[in-house]
Amino acid sequence: MSENYTPDSKVGKWFNDRLPLLSLASHLKDYPTPKNLNYWWTFGGILTFCLITQIVTGIVLAMHYVAHADLAFGSVEHIMRDVNYGWLIRYIHSNGASMFFLAVYIHIFRSLFYGSYKSPREVIWIIGILIYLLMMAAAFMGYVLPWGQMSFWGATVITNLFSAIPLVGESITTWLWGAYSVDNPTLNRFFSLHYLIPFLILGLVVLHIWALHVPGNNNPVGIDIKKPSKDTVPFHPYITIKDIFALLMFTILFAGFVFFAPNVLGHSDNYIPANPMVTPAHIVPEWYLLPFYAILRSVPDKLGGVILMFSAIFILFILPWLDTSKVRSAVYRPIYKQFFWILVIDIFLLGYVGAMPAEGLYLVLARVGTIYYFLHFLVVLPLVGYFEKTDPIPISISEPVMTGSANLGLAKKTDEKI
């Protein structure tokens, strides 16, 4: 942190000696950031905005919502009809979940493309995946709260996954439910946890940013840079103004959904009150979980499907060690770049078949997609990193001189290896 910083005023100095908040503020303001960051780097700020929006709207919703199996559905309608601007708050919250995932997926793919998960940023990446996991848990539990048909049956299906665990599975499921099926106790605990998780995420976000500020940002060129130098700009005003502009673009899209299509991302069945006696013809998760749903269904065995689905997420934790290439940015990795786009297509394919019936061609596609997903991480990444001949890397951001023998540590190492 800015060790050299001393507040101008006496009071400021007195306070800062006891709690260096002003030093922290100064650090955040001056934080040297690579000047070549593109708009894919603005999603960190956008995600912070999403989290705060969800927390603020969620707290207001919780003031009017009733977590009871007989009253929850009606209390949501009460919010929509009788609470001042309740419809706006609820639509921001429900569409906000989708926007949050849209932003987090872009953020993750940016990291994959520019190698932001690589040394020395592994811990940032791992905390990020933990945040992503918690987001999925929070989103799932939040979707249960309106107690519509999709809420109830989605909860039934997902909690039943735990019954696949040998020996203790059934006991665990009953324990999760707090009853012998999804019922009022389940709704109550999901509400409690849905309120808790965002604050856990907030804590992890602080760690995520802290861990980021140790090595500093990666950048599109993917090289280490001297900080501060002519390759960097102070965070404020350069990055703040750019983040605000990107955030406004994002907000326009967000507002488009909230005001003009608030229900297109949801499922119409969730406006039917939960009915344990009637199973909907079509149980699907929200769009952001579809690729994992496809992986789950691609395995004919329930336990196998569950293991594979969780593996698909947990494999991301060891990604920094699966990728053997020392070059970060895909811009200088001609082979990896192609595999990156194949992975993107593969995940879109999985999302698509996740929404389709698990039969015939769809099932075949789901299996191919699943196998490829794991191949990408377990086989392609280690091998490509080893065999790929990377392009020459610039020495610095300001001097885009391509060199086969860059004098900066990273480029040099790569060069020797090839």
Added chain:
Amino acid sequence: MKKFKILLLTALFLFSINLKLNAAGEQAEPIKIDWSFKGLTGKFDRSSLQRGFQVYKEVCASCHSMQYLSYRNLGEPGGPEFSEAEVKAIAASFEVSDGPDAQGEMFTRPGRPSDKFVSPYPNVKAAAAANGGAYPPDMSVLVKARKGGANYIYSVLVGYEDPPAGVTLDDGVYYNKYMIGNKIKMPNNLSDGLVEYADGTSATVDQMAKDVTTFLAWAAEPELEERHKTGIKVMIYLILLSILVYLSMKKIWSRIDSEM
């Protein structure tokens, strides 16, 4: 037994979508209507909402509840906008059970605008028992609860036909090509001239179906007009702010870009 149930659920979970697909094979695509409430600036047709309420009150309400609406909603902006006196008269035409009074007895009284719409049956079981086992769904959010929304509701209302040759129907089951499985337990309740519109509009089946669907669309989304209006203001604000921020950004970054 428990294991079997879980297996069954999983199977349902895994293959639920086929059922939908198979069923959808017979189901006709809903007719697309150019509703006045469609689009970014869509608004409800006030007189259509008032006529739709009349159809609901005289036809639908004998079986379908609308428990999340209050009579006062009928006079609120963005809805049918009945006058205050009309809303009071409408509410007073219903008997509402209230209580307990000082003696501990329940009693009935004429409705007030603050009352919720009176339901035709005391509970879902009673509704199902009176309707051959299929309870008429609550219509408060029906338009949002069906794929296809208003188009679907309208299509079902006008979609009654004689069953094609080879299709036999049980008693109390009717043929409707827009329903899943083409079977519906609600009889065709609309016929030309069934209601007498106060504004002189001819009460054809098509007109009544459109009016009542408009009314149901409003009931499901009473905030629609306010949402559209606010949305346009928000968009204009965000776009203007974006332009200002963009220009500021260019100015600030010009200090750096000139060095490059």
